[in-house]
Amino acid sequence: MSTPPKGALPVALDLTGRLVAVFGGGPVTGRRLRTFLDEGAIVRVVTPWACEEVLDLVAEHPDRVEWLQRDYAGPADLDGAWLVHTATGDPDVDSTIGADAQNLRIWCIDATDARATRASVLARTSVTTADGTVQVAVHGGGDPVLAATVRNGIDLALRTGELDLRRHRPRDTGWVALVGGGPGGDGLLTTRAHELLASADVVVIDRLAPRGVVSRLPGSVRVIDVGKTPGHHPVPQHRINDILVEEAQRGLGVVRLKGGDPYVLGRGGEERLACEAHGIPVEVVPGVTSAISVPAAAGIPVTHRGLAKSFTVVTGHEQLPALHPGTDHTLVLLMGVSGLEETANTLVAQGRPADCPVAIIERGWTPEQRVTLGTLDDIAGLAASRGVRSPAVIVVGDVVTLAHTAH
Known part of the structure; x- marks a missing residue:
């Protein structure tokens, strides 16, 4: 009979100011060391040698990284640690470290044996919308490559606007993003432009906005066409400013999608100042200028x-x-x-x-x-x-x- 897959409970750890003991000096350790430092941890590295990335991080963070330049010496190396990561390249040493950590009731990530390890770092990605940061973590059931593959697919969907990032709870304050739509080709929109369009409740466009992008917006997004054309402005600029302010004051996320770049003969500066005069947060996203x-x-x-x-x-x-x-x-x-x-x-x-x-x-x-x-x-x-x-x-x-x- 096949062994049923073991369960895994995803848990978020706040490592700020907490000690993580890391064993090994290769590229895997380098990647994890950077992650732990990014999360605010204090790190003890135990290894007789270290790759360039580990050496660089030790040099960059002398106040947060302690390097003991030797092999694992026993449970004393785990003193004070909240989390352990081992990737020495020697399965026996990694297994010993894992067993010692378990005896001390310290969670240990064994990068050498992804299926047997008692803890693992999930494959993660995040996207920052105008409302905050959305984080996604993937557990591959003991297969980190599978987890990374799924994570990369989700990341692509987030950054191309394929996943709807619109907020479903009311905001206290709306926001406005002045987004450059580029010269017309849908593929020339920036990643940040796609992220904000996926977060918007209202999109204000004119004749030069990329229509293919607009046509793919979900039906829940209200599109306001201010219809500016050369020699014929059915909606004057001061009224466009008012629309942006009024929609944001209702607690909505508003994207002003403009052709080219909003700051190159696009009157984006006027729109930004109008919003800021009413206390509305504004993000300006450059576009590929048609010039x-x-x-x-x-x-x-x-x-x-x-x-x-x-x-x-x-x-x-x-x-x-x-x-x-x-x-x-x-x-x-x-x-x-x-x-x-x-x-x-x-x-x-x-x-x-x-x-x-x-x-x-x-x-x-x-x-x-x-x-x-x-x-x-x-x-x-x-x-x-x-x-x-x-x-x-x-x-x-x-x-x-x-x-x-x-x-």
């Missing part, structure tokens, strides 16, 4: 050795400032389609040659991406004939010559 990433989607670097060593990002909604006239300085225009002809004329008047290369990249990083190439002299006419529309990023300078030839 650099969208040109890259067309094969255009904003700097390139021998072509350009600097670049400027401006909005096409306002009058152009005096800019570097050379074609070796890259100019990136956001929201510049409607005033393209005037912008081109201004740049020529400022000293740029009429044959300076120009690229317009529409809907970068999406299946609908389209690139129009021209010069300051003819780009406005080309854009009109091709029906170029926002969202689009305009690049001016010699780096445009590096655009993918397919475009």
Whole structure:
């Protein structure tokens, strides 16, 4: 008959200020020593030799790590310990340490024999939401590799937003996260953006937010579309600020999902200040800015050795400032389609040659991406004939010559 698997009761230990006795000096000991130190323990290491990681930790924490540079000398080495970890590499020594610890009623983790050990460290992961830290621990029934595999799967689901992290009990205070959604491709969202979207009760979007991400939000999440489009703002900025404040004051978690980066011509600073003025905690999550990433989607670097060593990002909604006239300085225009002809004329008047290369990249990083190439002299006419529309990023300078030839 097969032996039924032994039970295991998951227990959380507060090791802060408590002594842990560790035996062995190899990589396994190194990993566990770091864990114990992270948990606030005081550690006694008993081993005649030590790997580089153990040596580094001993040097980094001289006030919390005592190294007895010798072999195990008997039960006296366990004096005062609340927990024991042994990984000497010698099963007989590890077994002896485990037996001595059991006689002294001290829990012992025997890393050499995962199935026989009386205690084990669970495979753990955690994710920090706007409401706090969620921790997950996995016990593999004596198989630490299985536990780590399951842990890694859960970790991936947590960080990609596949697991719903929304709070089910009322909050005393809501929160707001200004999240950069990147240039449009769903895969360009940061891990932190996914974590916060999985925690949000309300998501406030506009036209440039990545729609694929929004479409996968569960039905319980309220999506507020403030619908800002070039030349047509059905919800003015001051009202958007009010929405963020009002929803958070109701105790809700609010993500303001913006295209690109919230702090690059995205008015994220105004939204943050409006929330903070009402005492609402705000987290700002950077996004992949379209000013650099969208040109890259067309094969255009904003700097390139021998072509350009600097670049400027401006909005096409306002009058152009005096800019570097050379074609070796890259100019990136956001929201510049409607005033393209005037912008081109201004740049020529400022000293740029009429044959300076120009690229317009529409809907970068999406299946609908389209690139129009021209010069300051003819780009406005080309854009009109091709029906170029926002969202689009305009690049001016010699780096445009590096655009993918397919475009």
